[in-house]
Amino acid sequence: MHGWLGGILAITGITTAFAVMGQLVSDRSNNVTWDFRMTAMSPLRISLSYFLSTSLVSFIMQVVVFAITVMYFNLQDKLIVTANMLLSLLVVTIVNTAFATMFSLVIV
DSSP: OHHHHHHHHHHHHHHHHHHHHHHHHHHHHTTHHHHHHTTTOOHHHHHHHHHHHHHHHHHHHHHHHHHHHHHHHHHHHOOOOOHHHHHHHHHHHHHHHHHHHHHHHHHO
């Protein structure tokens, strides 16, 4: 079950990061980024804000999916999540969030 949880979290992080980063594409196509540049924000700061917001949404989504998945496996298979398993999946979630967001930022 450990592999299942890690896999589900990985897929959730990647798809969420791409979906949220779609806002950057939408903002660029509607010239919203020019509105941001008229403020005191530098282009680096604007990109960093997209990166951080994507990371936050991706992480929250992974936590929600993790909770739902654990509840489902607990009801179906009586899976008990140990502290070691929780810690390793938290590390997977954090690393996946960072890499999925970086990858989606490069692609977009």
